[in-house]
Amino acid sequence: MIRKIAFLGTPEISKSTLSYIVNSGYEIPIVITGEDKKRGRGSSMTPSPVKELAGELGIKVSHDPTILLDTEFDLAVVVAYGKLISDALLKQGLFVNLHFSLLPRWRGAAPMERAILAGDEETGICVMKLVKELDAGPLYQVRRMPLNGEITLSELSDQLSRLANEALGDELAKGDGAFVTAAEQVGEPTYAHKLSVDDLRIDWEVSCEEVLRKIRLGRAWTTLHGSRFKIFSAVVSQGNSLGLSPGEISGTMVGTASGVVELKSLQPPNKRVMTAKDWMNGMKRAQGLRFI
DSSP: OOOBEEEEEOSHHHHHHHHHHHHTTOBOOOEEOOOOEEOSSSSOEEOOHHHHHHHHHTOOEESOGGGGGGOOOSEEEEESOOSOOOHHHHTTSOEEEEESSOTTTTBSSOHHHHHHHHTOSEEEEEEEEOOSSTTOSOEEEEEEEEOOSSOOHHHHHHHHHHHHHHHHHHHHTTGGGTTOOOBOOOSOOOBOOOOOTGGGBOOTTSBHHHHHHHHTTSOOEEEETTEEEEEEEEEEESOOTTOOOBTBEETTEEEOSBSEEEEEEEEOTTSOOEEHHHHHHTOSOOSSOBOO
16 A cells, blocks of 8 residues: 655646645655756745745655665655656656656657647646656556647646646555556657757747747747847737738737737846737837847
């Protein structure tokens, strides 16, 4: 019977599972998370979201996973920990990973982002046994959900977190039969490499649908007169009656290779996030503008 669960996770998306395990009555002898980092301006170090939550819950925290070699646990749950687990640790006990894709599609660090960018019509989560090969272990639980053309990365993260917690709970509810039966992954793997800053730059020479996929990730950017603008939300405009070329701006409308997008919110350099209308109203010269 599983009673003690070690937890390994780092970013915001990991917090809901840690809370779920605690609220389900399991003992958590240790939380392993990423190192404190400099976040934002200034030189102060900031703990990971998981470390902050573990501190609030009074749970012991470490940045060193080898502490698990001297820790008693029945199961280790991994959610976006950010580091590979060594063979020595995998031999120490059962490690399961909550992965946010339908494996073997989108193995790797950025499965949700890659699913949105690819225009996938379906996604989901897998409760997977950790093995030496990246995201290649057998699957204990799978949950599916449709992926529409409007969902943002933040919304998808919330929905998949809930699915993952439900799936983990269903498996744990099996008692002595939990984590006994697993199915091997079927199909050709694809890999979800971590996105770089350049990956998030908007290419206006593609379709408006592809532009909007990148914007829905929440960190898309473009440039105007050499300065970087962050674009947070936009929608498809009806038709291209304005005849805008890719990147050309007319009011809140921007041309793409096929169609026009209407900007809703953005952040000019060194300014707050604002509506596209407010930004345009404040422009001294609104003619002949083009995003690059």
